[in-house]
Amino acid sequence: MIATPETAFLVVGLMTAGTGLIFLLNDRANPASRALSACLMAIGLRLFLSGNDTLAPHIEVTLGLWLIDALTTTLESLAILCGLEWGLRIGRTGPPGRLRLTSTALFRAAQILIIVYWGLSLGYLAIFPEQAMSDVAGNVRVRGVEFAVFAPVLGTSILLAGIAITTLRFSRIDRAEIVRLRALAIAGPFLLGGLIFGNHIVPITLTLGLLAFLAGSVRYLLIQNQRGQFMRQFLSPEVARLVQQEGMDEALKRQRRVLSVVICDLRGFTDYARQHDSDAVVGLLERFYNSVGEVAARHGGTVKDHAGDGVLILVGAPLAMPDHTTRALQLADDLRQVGIALLAGSTPELGLGVGVATGRTTIGAIRGARRLEYVAVGSAVNLAARLCDRARAGEVLCDQRTLQGLDAATALHAEPRQAESLKGFPEPVAVFAVAPRAASAPAQPT
Numbered sequence: 001m002i003a004t005p006e007t008a009f010l011v012v013g014l015m016t017a018g019t020g021l022i023f024l025l026n027d028r029a030n031p032a033s034r035a036l037s038a039c040l041m042a043i044g045l046r047l048f049l050s051g052n053d054t055l056a057p058h059i060e061v062t063l064g065l066w067l068i069d070a071l072t073t074t075l076e077s078l079a080i081l082c083g084l085e086w087g088l089r090i091g092r093t094g095p096p097g098r099l100r101l102t103s104t105a106l107f108r109a110a111q112i113l114i115i116v117y118w119g120l121s122l123g124y125l126a127i128f129p130e131q132a133m134s135d136v137a138g139n140v141r142v143r144g145v146e147f148a149v150f151a152p153v154l155g156t157s158i159l160l161a162g163i164a165i166t167t168l169r170f171s172r173i174d175r176a177e178i179v180r181l182r183a184l185a186i187a188g189p190f191l192l193g194g195l196i197f198g199n200h201i202v203p204i205t206l207t208l209g210l211l212a213f214l215a216g217s218v219r220y221l222l223i224q225n226q227r228g229q230f231m232r233q234f235l236s237p238e239v240a241r242l243v244q245q246e247g248m249d250e251a252l253k254r255q256r257r258v259l260s261v262v263i264c265d266l267r268g269f270t271d272y273a274r275q276h277d278s279d280a281v282v283g284l285l286e287r288f289y290n291s292v293g294e295v296a297a298r299h300g301g302t303v304k305d306h307a308g309d310g311v312l313i314l315v316g317a318p319l320a321m322p323d324h325t326t327r328a329l330q331l332a333d334d335l336r337q338v339g340i341a342l343l344a345g346s347t348p349e350l351g352l353g354v355g356v357a358t359g360r361t362t363i364g365a366i367r368g369a370r371r372l373e374y375v376a377v378g379s380a381v382n383l384a385a386r387l388c389d390r391a392r393a394g395e396v397l398c399d400q401r402t403l404q405g406l407d408a409a410t411a412l413h414a415e416p417r418q419a420e421s422l423k424g425f426p427e428p429v430a431v432f433a434v435a436p437r438a439a440s441a442p443a444q445p446t
Contacts, residue, residue, distance in 0.1 A: 008203035009047050016210055017044025023217075032089035032177065039082035043191065046075035047206070069125055077118035080192075083184070084111050084161055090181060091164070094173035103171070106164035113157035117150060124149070158192070176223040183216020254364025259316030260328035260356060260402060261376065261384040262301065264292065264335050266309035266343075267351035267393040275348065284346075285309065291338050299331035304376060310388070314376055317363040325358050325405030329412055329434055332356050332396045340394055351393020356434070357383035358402040379425075386422040387431065400430040413437045 020040030027033035049072050088107040094100050165181055190209030266272075266288070273281045292311045296303050300321055305312040315331060316324035332354045339352030359380030366375050387397040403414050412434055419428035 012203045012206050012210070013044045013047030015044075016047065016206065017041045019210065019214065020044065032086055032093070035082050035086040035089055036180075039079050039086060042075045042079035042082060043206070046072055046079065047202075049075070070122060073121040073125065074118065077114055077121070080114050080157075081111055083188075083191075084114065084157075087161065087165060087168070087181065087184070090173060090177040091168050091171070093177055094168070094171040097171070099167055099171040103164040103167045106160045106167065110157040110160040110164070113153050113160070117153045117157065120149060120153065158188075176220050176227075179219045179223065180213075180216050183213045183219075186216075187213040254362065254366075256360055256362050257317060257320060258324075258358065258360050259314060259320075259363070259376075259380070260324045260358045260405075261361070261380045262296075262313040262315060262328050262332050262335070262354065262356050263384045263388040264311050264313075264332075264339070264352055264354045265388050267353055268348055269309040269350065271348045272346065272350055287342060291342055292335060295331060295334045295338055299327045299334070301327070301331050304374060312376075312381070312384075314363070317361070317376065318374075323405075323407065325402050326407040326410055328356050328358070328402065329396070329398060329406055330410065332398070333412060333434060333436065336394060336396050353388055353391030353393060354396040355384045355387030355389070355391055356396065356398040356402050357381075357387060358399065358405060359383070382424050383422070383429065386424070386429075390420065390422075390431070396434040398432050398434055400432065403432050403434075411437050 017040065020037040020043075023033050023040070024037035049068060084107050088104055091100055091103040091107070162185075165185060168181060169178065187209040190205045190212065272284070276284075288309070289306055289311065292313070293303055295301075296313045299315065300319070301313040301315045302317065302319075303311060304314050313331065315321065315328040321327060335354050336352060343350040343352065357380045359378055361376050361378030361380050363376050364374070366373055383399055387399065391397045397417070398414070406412065406414070413436075414432040414434050417431040417433055419430050421428050
């Protein structure tokens with residue numbers, strides 16, 4: 001079976017519209033991807049109407065050839081409008097400022113010119129229908145008078161969009177979106193060639209444009225995957241598996257749950273930071289964060305926050321764990337031991353204090369400042385922070401509720417301390433120091 005031009009139009013149209021549908025189904029929450037999806041689906045529908053000789057005659061009988069050409073022109077203009085909207089939405093991923101306002105204004109001006117182009121196209125179709133609906137022989141299907149009327153409007157719109165894209169390159173927009181913008185800049189001339197070239201060339205130019213854009217989209221997905229791999233360093237394997245199997249919505253769903261909170265903090269860090277240059281301080285924090293993250297993952301904990309020289313870890317969220325108290329105390333004791341090894345020989349001397357508390361906590365995602373933040377709110381968080389503040393270097397302090405959930409078979413024991421009055425708690429809080437059963441060495445001095 002020999003492929004015909006109509007078949008080529010149909011295949012390319014289905015590929016383009018299908019690509020747009022894939023973007024919509026897989027990234028529907030992203031406004032930029034929604035605009036991109038609409039652009040690609042409009043191009044696909046335009047190709048389907050232009051090249052399908054089987055369908056076109058039946059439509060011509062009922063609706064008229066004029067209406068078919070008007071619909072084709074509308075789809076062309078809609079595709080360009082949505083493509084410009086995609087660029088505008090990408091620009092909004094950057095920080096507010098003069099560059100962002102400039103790019104937005106340029107994209108909007110380009111869209112206004114495309115609306116003018118659409119109006120001129122429909123007017124030309126209404127006033128000179130025979131010329132508008134007849135093809136020109138050769139590789140270029142645009143007559144001289146058509147070029148004189150439409151080229152300034154369309155060309156100015158493309159120029160403004162190009163300046164806007166160049167402006168975005170100098171703003172701090174999402175690096176992954178820069179990849180897609182670069183792909184658009186390469187694919188754009190091929191896609192717009194469909195407005196100028198003859199029908200026998202259009203499938204080739206559009207295929208080349210689509211391939212260039214898909215190459216950028218694959219790179220975009222690879223960057224997003226690399227980011228996901230990086231973020232998995234801060235999740236326990238159990239949480240990563242939950243996200244992979246159940247999706248982000250399940251992992252971020254807001255709920256109240258009893259869990260354990262572990263907070264650790266460096267002792268003597270202020271003096272250390274004052275006596276060392278910033279590179280040495282950052283290097284120490286990096287080693288500290290890596291060690292804490294490894295210990296947390298080993299016990300199923302989730303690192304929620306890094307705050308200077310302190311780290312907050314949740315045990316029992318986002319993934320519920322019936323033995324979260326035992327895990328939390330084992331995690332805290334491992335942190336104590338890792339801290340002693342990591343900080344040995346530091347000048348001035350550094351130490352690590354750890355606080356553990358258990359209680360009902362509200363967990364989940366909240367939206368603010370155009371970003372999602374995973375939060376844990378409850379008295380257990382506050383209590384763990386207060387106990388961490390009271391812990392001396394090399395010491396783990398916990399509350400009574402955490403101690404009550406400790407598995408008796410665990411090689412840890414607790415020594416009661418004098419109940420303390422802690423800020424935010426009306427009654428004195430029972431405090432316990434946790435250490436391995438086999439070794440109850442005294443804590444290091446502060």
